[in-house]
Amino acid sequence: MSDAAIGIFDSGLGGLTAVKELIKVLPHENIIYFGDTARVPYGNRSRKTIVKYAEQDAYFLLSKGVKMIIAACGTVSSVAVDLKDELPVPFTGVVVPTARAAVRATKNGRIGVIGTSATVNSGSYKNEILRADKELCVFQQDCPLFVSLVENGFISPEDDIVKLVVERYLEGLKYEGVDTLILGCTHFPIIARAVSDYLGDEVTLIDSGRETALYAAELLKENGLLSDRSDQGVCRYYVSDTVEDFKKTAEIFLDKSVGNEVSHINLEQTVIH
DSSP states (O other): OOOSOEEEEESSSTTHHHHHHHHHHOTTOOEEEEEOTTSOOOTTSOHHHHHHHHHHHHHHHHHTTOSEEEEOOHHHHHHOTTHHHHOSSOEEOSHHHHHHHHHHHOSSSEEEEEEOHHHHHHTHHHHHHHHHOTTOEEEEEEOHHHHHHHHTTOOOTTOHHHHHHHHHHHHHHHHHTOSEEEEOSTTGGGGHHHHHHHHOTTSEEEEHHHHHHHHHHHHHHHTTOOOOOOSOOOEEEEESSOHHHHHHHHHHHHSSOOTTOEEEOOHHHHOOO
């Protein structure tokens, strides 16, 4: 058993959807979240830069004494695949648990994947799905504007801008007849209703934050690291850009205020690696 915190990082705020799900799945665990808001987005960066940023994010969390690290970022999970081998604590990204959930969910064998350009170009979700079942058909679509919509508060399924962008990106997947769609970026569950309205209720949406939270719980149990606390865990947030902007947008992701539990850090000065 361990009362040390679970560490979660993302390029910005999208990983807060994983925090929200983790609180539901493991309510007694402490959580430390780092959002690299000064360098968001990662999705249009080079592989070398993404790996460098991911290493810095992870080592910052290690400096806080976390017992596990979650890369709640589809881009990092897809590109920085060797990070797991460098860390002294259990680690998971979002790709493996999410892809496995999609394989279990599909009935017609046609799975769609949406994410950032870096995630889609890496083929990470497609490769993981086909590793599980090579007979499945996987259709991918990058949706870079979804992140901007969410972080600027355009999330209502009734918003004409949201509906137009959703239709523009997902028209091809709808034509292909996918019955399962991976929301391969942790921002995307925020506009899941708009996605579902366009694709139809018969299409199952796979929330990467939810699936990763469930997988993290399994890893903690396997490693004897679950907390034996009986009270509610505490969440602490760190960002590399302005605290106030994070606070305002975080409420969209968490459906609650983060209060004074947010601190600014200079990552370059804090991390030694």
